Amino acid sequence: MTMPILELAGVGKTFGGVQALRQVGFALREGQIVALIGPNGAGKTTLVNVVTGAQRASQGRIVFRGTDVTAQRPFQAARAGLARTFQIVQPFPRMSVIENVMAGALFAGAHARVADARSAARDELEFTGLAALAQRPASALTLAGRKRLELAKSLAMRPRLLMLDEVNAGFNSGEIDGALALIRRIAARGITILIIEHVMKVIFSLAERVLVLHHGELIADGNPAEIAGHPRVIEAYLGEKFARRVRELQANG
Amino acid sequence: MTARSWHYFLFGAWVLALASTPLWGGNYVIRLAITIAMYSALTLSWNFIGGFTGYPSFATAAFVGLGSYAGALTQNAGAPMLVAWLIATIFAGAFAAALGGIILRLKGHYFAIGSIGVVEVARLVTASWGSLTGGGDGLNVAFLPGGPDVVARTFLAAMIAIMVAAFAVTVAVDRTRFGFALRCIQQNEDAADMVGVNTTRCKIAAFVLSALFCGTVGAAYASWTGYIDPNESFSLLMTIKVPVMCLLGGAGTVLGPPVGAAAFTLLEEFFWANFLDYNRAILGAVIVILIFFLPGGLLNIPRAWSRIAGRRRSRKAPA
Numbered sequence: 001m002t003m004p005i006l007e008l009a010g011v012g013k014t015f016g017g018v019q020a021l022r023q024v025g026f027a028l029r030e031g032q033i034v035a036l037i038g039p040n041g042a043g044k045t046t047l048v049n050v051v052t053g054a055q056r057a058s059q060g061r062i063v064f065r066g067t068d069v070t071a072q073r074p075f076q077a078a079r080a081g082l083a084r085t086f087q088i089v090q091p092f093p094r095m096s097v098i099e100n101v102m103a104g105a106l107f108a109g110a111h112a113r114v115a116d117a118r119s120a121a122r123d124e125l126e127f128t129g130l131a132a133l134a135q136r137p138a139s140a141l142t143l144a145g146r147k148r149l150e151l152a153k154s155l156a157m158r159p160r161l162l163m164l165d166e167v168n169a170g171f172n173s174g175e176i177d178g179a180l181a182l183i184r185r186i187a188a189r190g191i192t193i194l195i196i197e198h199v200m201k202v203i204f205s206l207a208e209r210v211l212v213l214h215h216g217e218l219i220a221d222g223n224p225a226e227i228a229g230h231p232r233v234i235e236a237y238l239g240e241k242f243a244r245r246v247r248e249l250q251a252n253g
Numbered sequence: 254m255t256a257r258s259w260h261y262f263l264f265g266a267w268v269l270a271l272a273s274t275p276l277w278g279g280n281y282v283i284r285l286a287i288t289i290a291m292y293s294a295l296t297l298s299w300n301f302i303g304g305f306t307g308y309p310s311f312a313t314a315a316f317v318g319l320g321s322y323a324g325a326l327t328q329n330a331g332a333p334m335l336v337a338w339l340i341a342t343i344f345a346g347a348f349a350a351a352l353g354g355i356i357l358r359l360k361g362h363y364f365a366i367g368s369i370g371v372v373e374v375a376r377l378v379t380a381s382w383g384s385l386t387g388g389g390d391g392l393n394v395a396f397l398p399g400g401p402d403v404v405a406r407t408f409l410a411a412m413i414a415i416m417v418a419a420f421a422v423t424v425a426v427d428r429t430r431f432g433f434a435l436r437c438i439q440q441n442e443d444a445a446d447m448v449g450v451n452t453t454r455c456k457i458a459a460f461v462l463s464a465l466f467c468g469t470v471g472a473a474y475a476s477w478t479g480y481i482d483p484n485e486s487f488s489l490l491m492t493i494k495v496p497v498m499c500l501l502g503g504a505g506t507v508l509g510p511p512v513g514a515a516a517f518t519l520l521e522e523f524f525w526a527n528f529l530d531y532n533r534a535i536l537g538a539v540i541v542i543l544i545f546f547l548p549g550g551l552l553n554i555p556r557a558w559s560r561i562a563g564r565r566r567s568r569k570a571p572a
Contacts, residue, residue: 052447054443054447073446074446074447075446075447075448075449075450075451075452078446078447078448078449079449090441090443090444090447091441091444092436092437092440092441092444093440093441094440095436095437095440102433103437103445103448103450104448104449106430106433106434107430107434107437107445107448107449107450108448108449112430113430114428114429114430114433153448157448157449
């Protein structure tokens, strides 16, 4: 087996007396699409924050591509190839769409010159379907557009691992289909994806593996069929009715 | 001509206009030109931290005052004037580097208040450290020989040179990756960190740039006037005037700072000469009105104008 791209061992995070993450351990293989699910407040976003250095783990060790990155700062994570999108989008509001993407290419991507970064940014806008809006101010985009912008910016950073924090929240079903296709194309570029999601359609059609977080603990880790039948996951998150529907759906293909 | 090269051309013409004042103006005009060049250099400096990076610094007077004293003391110790200016520049930059690591952890209003505090602390230390600085009595600096005309021309050339240097650095920052990083920090510091900008290092670098030329200006000012004291060197009025000038011209732009510095200085002269009693009140009102109605500064007038004109046209169109 090849070396995992990301490995967490015994990771914990406390905020005062609250244990947001407890003894979380798993390893991601390069090229996988893995979903991270769990009820609100389970610690999913905290986990992403700890991996990217936005918050520092209280216990445990995080290893990215063979290097211990437990104590890194966000800009170092970005340069190392760990990119993320935010649940609440974080654009540079008074810059144009293309300038937002250029920022990713300039500081974390492979481009030190502004002109090179611009052409790399144009490619990513093409890839994410935002090319027509390149000169608009980022603040003028719709929610779906801003989420795409987050993706384009992250892709311009040339990541090895991309963590998507609820990129589909607030989307209608047409927009979700578009996003699904886009995520598949990103994976086809060889980028490992960890996707945080509440929309089950996304998880069960995309992910080859699902991690379930509950009260800061990893309670299940397996393929979608196993997760849909896992008693603790059903009790904590999915609910009996929903789990039965998922199992039926999967049985029918 | 692109907007950028058009701005460079305007600045070049303005430098020539200031430099030519000895050919057609009297001492009053030359003095005004020196003041404009001096404040342009200070405003361009402030623009690095306050404009590009978006950190509202009121530390300008601390850098100017420290530069004045560093330059005057070095010159009094026997160093040539230009060497003293260079040392003052480095001293102000080093002070900003040391201070920046601490004070740049603050944001917004807290940073603003902290930076004003720096001016007061620097003033009090200077006033109290009598054995080195002469305390409240101030310091005398040897006058440049050659009489008032030569002195005026020399310092006009010096201040213009400092202004041009500050402008050149501004252009370089504006066009490179570093300037892009500062703009990212200005708009969303957390997001800048997340795309790979080393925000701590960039902020400190911008703070140092905002101090360097203030140090030079302070030392040149000390050599020019021949006398400095703590109250004038660490002046709260100056520390507020400089950001106002930058906002007036257009913060975060290349041409805004010199435009704002010139407009402010000329307005100040005009009101002072015409309304002896109420000049400061009138000037204050004019500035509030200008900043309120022109949030992007004077440089934004063409755009604001075309917007108004466009609205008028679209209102006429349906009829």
